[in-house]
Amino acid sequence: MLSLSLREVLHLIKTEQISARDLLKKCIERATSVRELNAYITETHELAWSQVGLAPGKSELAGIPIAVKDNFCTRNIPTTCGSKMLDNYVPPYNATVVDRLLTSGAVLMGKTNMDEYAMGCGSIDSRYGPVRNPWKYKFQSSARSSVIIQSKEGPTSGGDWYIAGGSSGGSAVAVATGTCFGALGSDTGGSTRNPASYCGIVGLKPTYGSLSRYGLIPLVNSLDVPGILTKTVDDAALLLRIIAGRDVNDSTTVSESLHLTDLDDQPSVKGLHIGIPKEYNAPGLCGETRRAWEDVANALETAGACVSLVSLPHTQYSINTYSILCACEVASNMARYDGIEFGHRAEGNNMSTESLYAQSRHEGFNEVVRGRIFAGNYFLLRKNYRRYFQQALKVRRLISDDFTKVYGDGVDVLLTPTTLSVALPYSKFSMADNRTRTAEQDYFTQPINMAGLPAVSIPVRLSESGLPISLQVVGQRFKDRVMLNTAKWIEMNTNFQKLNLDYLDS
C-alpha cells in the first residue's frame, strides 16, 4: 500500500476500502524501519494520531500523511533549519502552506532533514547528520547483508551509500520510502527538484508568487519558493491546488489563478511547442542522462509536439550571479540571529556584547553559512555594492530576459535534464566543497529561480547502475498547468518503476 500514490490512497480512504488510521499505522511502521536513512529531524507521530482522529473523511486530504521540511514554521513543533542556531526554536505559528495542508485534513508525520538553512545540494550539511538515498541502500534492519553499492566509477563498498540530493533531501526520502504521500520542500536554486531527481520522485517548484513564503525561514527571499514532493505529477498538482493562492501575510503572493483544475486524464502534446535549450547540453552532462533527454524529446515529437533547439545565452553566468545574490541576501537575513533576540547563545558571563554576538554566531552556524555571511557582507560594502550586488541584479535580468524571449517566440515549455548525472556516492560527493558542489548540481535548476518560472522534475528511467535519471520541464510564469500536463504525458509514456520497499514489511 505504501508504494501507491497520494491519489490512489485517497481514493481508497474515500471509498472506505481502507481507513486513515490503518494507513497512518503503516506509515509509522515504515518510518521506523527506514529510520537509518535519517530523513526526519523530528517525528510527530503522536500528533499525527490526534490529527487523524479529527480529520473528517470528507475533507480534501482525509487523513493523508505528509511531511514538512524543517525550515517551515510549525506551531508548537521544533523548527531547526538543520542548524544548531535554531536548536531550541519552537514557533508559535504555522507557515501558511503548512496551515493550508493541515486544514485540508493532512496529517503531519514530522519535520524533515536538510542542509543547514537550505544551503547545499546533498543534504549532507545538516547538524543532524546526512540523509541517505534509499535507492540501492541495503537496510541494516532488513534481513539482507552488508552494504555494497556499485557505481560507474567503480564499486564503493563498506559503509558507503548514495546521496539523497538537497537541500530538501529528507522530504524526498520521506516520500520515496513511503513514510508519507507528499512533502513540502523549499526551492531557491533547485533544492526540491534536485533531491526529487536523485530519489526517483516528482519535485515541483511552482511559479514565484503563487505560493506563500510566510513562515518559510528564508534563504534568498527573492528566489525562495515552497516546493512539493510527491510520487506522481497528479499528486503534485493536487497539493499545489490546495496550498496555492494569495496570502495577506506575504506581499509577494499574487491572486493570479493557476487554473488548477485536475490535470487531463490523457494529456495531449499535439501542437505543443517544446524548446530544447542548447546551452543545457553542458560539459559534464553524463551520456545516459543525455540519451534519456534525447529519447523523451523524440517521443514527444512523434506524439505531435513541435520540438526545436532554442538558446538561453546567459545560462553560463547564472551560478556566479546566484552565489553573489545569495550571499548578499543571506548576510542580511542571518543578521537577526544574534544570540540575544534570536537563536543559540554562547555560554559565559564576561563577554562584551560584540563577543557574545561573534561567539554565538560562530557556534550556531556551520562553516557554509558563515562563509556566505562573510562573502555577502563583503559584496555589500559601500565600495563593492555596485561592482557585485548591482551588477549581479543586472545579469539576473538578462538571464530572465532569455526565457522571456524564448517564450515570446512561441515556445510553450522547455525540456532539460534536472542534474548532470545520477546521484553520487557519499564518499565522492563529500570530497568537494559546498560551493563547487552547488556550481555543478544546480546548473540546470538554478536559472529557473532567477526568472521566477515554474519547473518540475520527473524520473524517466533507471541508469545502468540502477539509479533514477530525471528530466525537468520548465513552464511559463503562471502556466504551471500546461507544464504539469506535459510532465504527466512524459510520466505516462516513460512508465518509471517507483521504488518498492514492501520487502521491509515482511
Ligand code: GLN
Ligand atoms: N544549492 C543551492 C545553495 O546551496 C540552492 C539551495 C536551495 O535551493 N535551497 O544555495
